[in-house]
Amino acid sequence: MIDGGEIDAAERRISGRIRRTPVAEAGADRWFKLEYLQHTGSFKARGMFNRILAAAERGELTAEGVIAASGGNAGLAVAYAARELGVPATVYVPRTAPEVKVAKLRALGATVVQEGSEYAEAYDAAIKQAADGSRLFCHAYDQPDLVAGHATLGLELLEQIPGGFDTVLVAVGGGGLMAGVASALYGHAQVIAVEPVTIPTLHSALSAGRPVDIEVSGIAADSLGARRVGDIAFETARAASVGSVLVSDDDIIAARRELWEDWRVLVEHGTAAAHAALISGAYRPADGERVVTLLCGANTNPASL
Numbered sequence: 001m002i003d004g005g006e007i008d009a010a011e012r013r014i015s016g017r018i019r020r021t022p023v024a025e026a027g028a029d030r031w032f033k034l035e036y037l038q039h040t041g042s043f044k045a046r047g048m049f050n051r052i053l054a055a056a057e058r059g060e061l062t063a064e065g066v067i068a069a070s071g072g073n074a075g076l077a078v079a080y081a082a083r084e085l086g087v088p089a090t091v092y093v094p095r096t097a098p099e100v101k102v103a104k105l106r107a108l109g110a111t112v113v114q115e116g117s118e119y120a121e122a123y124d125a126a127i128k129q130a131a132d133g134s135r136l137f138c139h140a141y142d143q144p145d146l147v148a149g150h151a152t153l154g155l156e157l158l159e160q161i162p163g164g165f166d167t168v169l170v171a172v173g174g175g176g177l178m179a180g181v182a183s184a185l186y187g188h189a190q191v192i193a194v195e196p197v198t199i200p201t202l203h204s205a206l207s208a209g210r211p212v213d214i215e216v217s218g219i220a221a222d223s224l225g226a227r228r229v230g231d232i233a234f235e236t237a238r239a240a241s242v243g244s245v246l247v248s249d250d251d252i253i254a255a256r257r258e259l260w261e262d263w264r265v266l267v268e269h270g271t272a273a274a275h276a277a278l279i280s281g282a283y284r285p286a287d288g289e290r291v292v293t294l295l296c297g298a299n300t301n302p303a304s305l
Helices: 004-014 044-057 073-085 097-107 117-132 144-160 174-186 201-208 231-239 249-263 268-278
Strands: 022-024 030-034 066-069 089-094 110-115 137-138 166-173 191-196 244-248 290-294
Touching: 004 044, 004 117, 004 144, 004 174, 030 144, 044 073, 044 137, 044 144, 044 174, 066 174, 066 249, 073 089, 073 097, 089 097, 089 117, 110 117, 110 231, 117 137, 144 174, 144 231, 166 174, 166 268, 174 191, 174 231, 174 290, 191 268, 201 231, 201 244, 244 249, 244 268, 268 290
Parallel strands: 030 290, 066 089, 066 137, 089 110, 166 191, 166 290, 191 244
Antiparallel strands: 022 030
């Protein structure tokens, strides 16, 4: 797990650069954390700012800037953070990345390279380009600085809900957000990972006793499409006893539609997976259990509702 000192340092480092996103009541003993209101439309800005700033403190950032691979949201975050910090950014994305995300990357000033049909192929291409060390590589979900930045979301939650809470539902792809939140909330609340049944990265890793490659498909592949869970996420899940539940594409579609129709909240399919755990019964809270659902990303096309 990421230790408290690293999380506190990340909070100080990114203070004033990220938004403190609100919490909304969602019924008796239920809350939404509205992280989709974060810069670039997802939680990823927290981690990317911390990754770049921490690397700069260590003398690892050069004038050549940063390079990353992404299904979309991590790329947007690194492009935004790089622009705000005045360094160049190159982002590799799969050819299947939603055009809305590709257009935003370019608008943020990033050099965009489209490679492969899924995140893993874009990642391999970016790694090859970063091998000479001229640019700082920013992983989409599996670097300590990145995860420490994401953990600041957990610190916010502890301050925002009077009386505390018992459980946080987090959508998982590569697992960086889950790892950060579970680290920040260790000893305070349990974290439940929610995954599409078509992309069970953490679920498969916990069953196998190690991260394993899986096939990637389904409605949420654009944002939760990692081929395997990150090492940090896997070790954190084991150390913090993070449970995993699976939801179907139909559950995700229904949850996304409900969030819009009942709450006027428009999020990505991957984000809606966390809410799907409740409405589908994949996760059934005990009587009186206080549950927070993280709504972590909103880079989506409204026409797909």
